[in-house]
Amino acid sequence: xxxxxxxxxxxxxxxxxxxxxAFDTNWxxxxxxxxxxxxxxxxxxxxxxxxxxxxxxxxxxxxxxTAAIHLGLIMLGVGxxxxxxxxxxxxxxxxxxxxxxxxxxxxxxxxxxTYNMDPQLxxxxxxxxxxxxxxxxxxxxxxYLYGMPARIDxxxxxxxxxxxxxxxxxxxxxxxxxxxxVCGTFGDYGVMSFNGNKMITTSGGGxxxxxxxxxxxxxxxxxxxxxxxFPYYQHEKIGFNYRMSNICAGIGRGQMTVAEEHIRxxxxxxEEYVKRFSDCPEIVVHTAPSGEMEPNYWLxxxxxxxxxxxxxxxxxxxxxxxxxxxxxxxxxxxxxxLQPVYKDAPxxxxxxxxxxxxxxxxLPSGPYVKEVELxxxxxxxxxxx
Ligand SMILES: Cc1ncc(COP(=O)(O)O)c(C=O)c1O
Numbered sequence: 001x002x003x004x005x006x007x008x009x010x011x012x013x014x015x016x017x018x019x020x021x022a023f024d025t026n027w028x029x030x031x032x033x034x035x036x037x038x039x040x041x042x043x044x045x046x047x048x049x050x051x052x053x054x055x056x057x058x059x060x061x062x063x064x065x066t067a068a069i070h071l072g073l074i075m076l077g078v079g080x081x082x083x084x085x086x087x088x089x090x091x092x093x094x095x096x097x098x099x100x101x102x103x104x105x106x107x108x109x110x111x112x113x114t115y116n117m118d119p120q121l122x123x124x125x126x127x128x129x130x131x132x133x134x135x136x137x138x139x140x141x142x143x144y145l146y147g148m149p150a151r152i153d154x155x156x157x158x159x160x161x162x163x164x165x166x167x168x169x170x171x172x173x174x175x176x177x178x179x180x181x182v183c184g185t186f187g188d189y190g191v192m193s194f195n196g197n198k199m200i201t202t203s204g205g206g207x208x209x210x211x212x213x214x215x216x217x218x219x220x221x222x223x224x225x226x227x228x229x230f231p232y233y234q235h236e237k238i239g240f241n242y243r244m245s246n247i248c249a250g251i252g253r254g255q256m257t258v259a260e261e262h263i264r265x266x267x268x269x270x271e272e273y274v275k276r277f278s279d280c281p282e283i284v285v286h287t288a289p290s291g292e293m294e295p296n297y298w299l300x301x302x303x304x305x306x307x308x309x310x311x312x313x314x315x316x317x318x319x320x321x322x323x324x325x326x327x328x329x330x331x332x333x334x335x336x337x338l339q340p341v342y343k344d345a346p347x348x349x350x351x352x353x354x355x356x357x358x359x360x361x362x363l364p365s366g367p368y369v370k371e372v373e374l375x376x377x378x379x380x381x382x383x384x385x
Contacts, residue, residue, distance in 0.1 A: 001373070002368075004377065045175070084141060087117045141166075149292075156187065174193075199296055283304060285300060315359070333357065
């Protein structure tokens with residue numbers, strides 16, 4: 001059997017047609033028909049709602065999800081000396097752009113059932129930062145970890161009460177929904193990622209969901225070196241080279257034809273893990289805590305409840321053993337407040353992310369994980385136990 005990876009890119013077959021069109025028309029640049037059409041596809045995908053009129057948000061295609069977070073922060077006016085509240089339980093790319101802007105991340109821990117930002121702890125953190133610094137945090141970055149919706153309505157309620165804008169990091173939550181609405185469309189800005197390991201890919205890429213046409217234009221301005229509308233090169237702001245290439249966008253257009261299929265597959269893989277581990281009392285497959293949440297299950301994750309398989313105990317030997325058998329697995333994200341690079345950042349913790357990091361494991365979940373692979377993965381984990 002081939003090595004089984006967590007999540008590999010999977011093509012529809014239409015990608016090359018769009019790339020060919022780009023070559024045939026010589027649109028081999030970071031703008032063009034594929035970029036425009038991919039943005040339209042993404043906007044239609046993100047704006048649809050169950051039982052309600054579609055939203056009217058706009059999307060800008062960019063070179064990476066990290067670039068989207070960075071530009072989102074710029075749009076929210078985050079700068080030197082500001083604080084930005086970030087989910088601690090995440091990948092470093094959620095928080096690093098805060099530092100690019102000369103601001104300080106303030107980490108907030110997760111809820112035990114969604115694994116995402118705890119709305120109560122968020123409010124405590126806001127109050128405490130206001131008391132300590134005399135000013136409000138400039139933005140809030142909740143994350144949809146492994147595709148699980150956060151309690152975004154509660155987070156938005158707190159954010160509105162304190163009038164703090166929200167930048168949703170939906171890099172892992174592409175197409176996940178909360179109360180019928182696509183994750184990434186609740187806050188002021190939303191982030192998508194099309195890295196090679198994500199739900200759909202453009203090899204590398206990302207997008208920023210913007211509230212309207214005006215803000216979209218502004219994001220495009222910053223993404224293309226902040227060039228002012230003069231006949232010569234005039235710059236009044238610092239810009240970035242963050243636009244998506246028309247070739248990558250061609251891959252994206254092809255991927256959009258299978259986006260729903262990919263999501264359904266990841267959801268099926270999750271259901272299978274739930275069934276197959278149901279006779280293992282020591283294993284819990286992370287599952288949406290409420291019917292209002294429709295995760296894409298980008299990665300299925302399990303946690304060991306036996307106290308034996310911890311990251312400083314039996315978990316790493318298990319990962320090594322599975323790797324030797326051709327199965328890729330990895331621990332859950334190490335929380336940002338435990339990262340040496342963020343040791344001095346303020347953190348509001350409740351033990352949840354530390355516990356999950358200690359006993360959790362990501363399992364292969366992508367398009368190449370079928371019946372045979374599932375049988376093999378589950379059998380080998382059970383053997384090890
Ligand atoms: C939670 C999260 N945020 C942000 C990113 C950054 O996205 P990208 O790799 O497209 O820059 C990723 C993934 O890589 C991620 O998992």
